[in-house]
Amino acid sequence: MKRSRLTWYLLAALLALVPVGVRVLTWKISWSQPVDPAMAQAGEELFNHEWKPEDPLAPDGDGLGPVFNATSCVACHQRGGPGGSGGLESNVTIFTVRNNDGTTRQGVVHARAVRYQETLRHVHPELPAIARPALALLVPLPGREREAIPFPPGVHVSQRNTPALFGAKLIDDLPARVLLAQEKGQRLRWGLAPPESEHLPVGRAPRLTDGRVGKFGWKGQAASLADFVQAACANELGLGNPGHAQPAPLGKPDCRSPGLDLTLEQCDQLTAFVASLPRSVERPPETSRAREDALAGKRLFHAVGCADCHTPDLGPVEGIYSDLLLHRMGQELQGGGSYNGRPVPVPDAEPGEGPLPSEWRTPPLWGVADSAPYLHDGRAATLEEAIRMHGGQGTRSARQFAALNIAAKAQLIAFLTTMRAP
Numbered sequence: 001m002k003r004s005r006l007t008w009y010l011l012a013a014l015l016a017l018v019p020v021g022v023r024v025l026t027w028k029i030s031w032s033q034p035v036d037p038a039m040a041q042a043g044e045e046l047f048n049h050e051w052k053p054e055d056p057l058a059p060d061g062d063g064l065g066p067v068f069n070a071t072s073c074v075a076c077h078q079r080g081g082p083g084g085s086g087g088l089e090s091n092v093t094i095f096t097v098r099n100n101d102g103t104t105r106q107g108v109v110h111a112r113a114v115r116y117q118e119t120l121r122h123v124h125p126e127l128p129a130i131a132r133p134a135l136a137l138l139v140p141l142p143g144r145e146r147e148a149i150p151f152p153p154g155v156h157v158s159q160r161n162t163p164a165l166f167g168a169k170l171i172d173d174l175p176a177r178v179l180l181a182q183e184k185g186q187r188l189r190w191g192l193a194p195p196e197s198e199h200l201p202v203g204r205a206p207r208l209t210d211g212r213v214g215k216f217g218w219k220g221q222a223a224s225l226a227d228f229v230q231a232a233c234a235n236e237l238g239l240g241n242p243g244h245a246q247p248a249p250l251g252k253p254d255c256r257s258p259g260l261d262l263t264l265e266q267c268d269q270l271t272a273f274v275a276s277l278p279r280s281v282e283r284p285p286e287t288s289r290a291r292e293d294a295l296a297g298k299r300l301f302h303a304v305g306c307a308d309c310h311t312p313d314l315g316p317v318e319g320i321y322s323d324l325l326l327h328r329m330g331q332e333l334q335g336g337g338s339y340n341g342r343p344v345p346v347p348d349a350e351p352g353e354g355p356l357p358s359e360w361r362t363p364p365l366w367g368v369a370d371s372a373p374y375l376h377d378g379r380a381a382t383l384e385e386a387i388r389m390h391g392g393q394g395t396r397s398a399r400q401f402a403a404l405n406i407a408a409k410a411q412l413i414a415f416l417t418t419m420r421a422p
């Protein structure tokens with residue numbers, strides 16, 4: 001008797017576990033598509049290739065340009081190895097202009113050109129004819145005299161610093177539902193606080209105009225690695241491709257390429273290379289004393305609320321230290337426009353549409369020790385400065401950090417410096 005009861009219980013338990021089992025199996029399937037090594041190798045060559053106008057690798061198009069920011073991917077993505085982050089010198093300049101009729105015009109002021117050089121004057125006639133404005137001309141930098149140029153009303157010019165691409169495949173493979181669950185969890189945790197909160201760390205998942213959830217870019221503006229790579233080819237190098245047309249120079253809208261520079265296969269090869277880059281790692285310090293400090297710093301990281309947004313694990317991705325959600329980071333950190341034209345820029349927009357000027361996707365902190373300078377435009381030279389500049393939803397946590405004693409601050413920083421490029 002007893003025996004058959006047990007069998008029934010076991011059977012019931014098994015049945016109850018079926019949905020979980022199916023989930024686990026399909027999860028694995030949707031999750032770990034390995035990168036084709038031959039594709040990645042071909043992509044590596046394209047990533048390191050020095051592009052030229054009329055480049056032989058782009059036989060159908062005009063090659064590099066007509067406007068571009070650099071001559072190779074690796075020229076910007078290079079700190080800590082190919083695919084790493086970039087310095088201020090490779091910042092990308094972005095503008096948004098609100099027209100009189102309420103519509104907006106946005107784009108990139110490219111640093112270089114084959115023929116028609118773009119400058120800030122193309123953005124607005126009152127601005128100087130500078131092609132590569134130093135960051136100090138756009139925002140006040142710590143410890144520097146204020147030298148920012150005044151901008152006419154409705155004109156926003158900001159820059160984007162080059163992020164590291166290590167571990168991008170883990171983010172690419174992350175199902176959108178993980179971000180949506182994260183969003184819900186944060187709202188519940190703070191008593192159903194809305195994402196419009198300027199103070200509580202309640203983020204929102206970036207939603208693109210086509211309904212997909214954004215995971216890449218400082219504003220979470222691209223849903224997949226392949227999309228971002230195609231946009232980067234066009235915007236950074238002027239390599240038009242089936243996913244993204246090459247930009248015409250500002251002031252020369254009729255400048256057209258004879259054909260596409262890259263095939264879809266070449267774009268896929270580049271994506272495969274980026275996807276093959278190993279993830280960043282947590283490297284504990286050598287001495288046991290230093291290890292204890294870093295461990296204490298990790299506890300402080302949680303205690304002062306850093307982990308509310310920089311969540312250590314996201315779904316199956318361990319040690320990413322990001323929720324990949326957009327957070328309102330305050331007036332000082334505003335920056336309008338979007339790097340790759342999607343989604344529509346919306347200064348003064350209703351929440352729920354594209355990202356606001358003050359909204360940024362929490363950057364993963366893996367590898368952060370090797371990716372200075374920090375924040376979306378690289379205005380923070382050090383980790384301390386980056387923390388101090390957290391406004392809006394990050395204010396409370398930054399204040400708690402500021403209130404720590406010197407030794408505790410050093411411990412938290414010591415923890416951050418264990419996060420190294422691979």
Ligand code: HEC
Nearest residue numbers: 069070072073076160161162216217218228232233236339
């Ligand atoms: C002029 C410097 C520069 C060059 C050249 C460049 N990038 Fe980038 N890259 C950036 C910047 C800046 C960003 C951040 C843009 C943003 O989020 O608005 C970025 C972001 C990315 C991202 C998204 C990373 C993330 O986690 O959000 C990918 C992928 C990428 N680049 C790939 C490439 C590839 C592939 C090439 C070559 C075709 C390339 N980049 C060339 C500066 C550069």
Ligand code: HEC
Nearest residue numbers: 201306309333360361362363374375376386393394397401
């Ligand atoms: C409300 C969410 C939130 C909280 C809380 C928060 N951060 Fe951030 N953090 C962000 C966002 C969003 C950015 C990007 C802002 C920007 O680029 O303008 C950022 C940027 C950073 C950066 C720069 C990373 C890079 O690659 O440029 C560091 C370092 C950092 N945070 C550490 C911390 C630490 C340490 C704490 C706790 C004292 C903390 N953050 C608390 C959301 C948060």
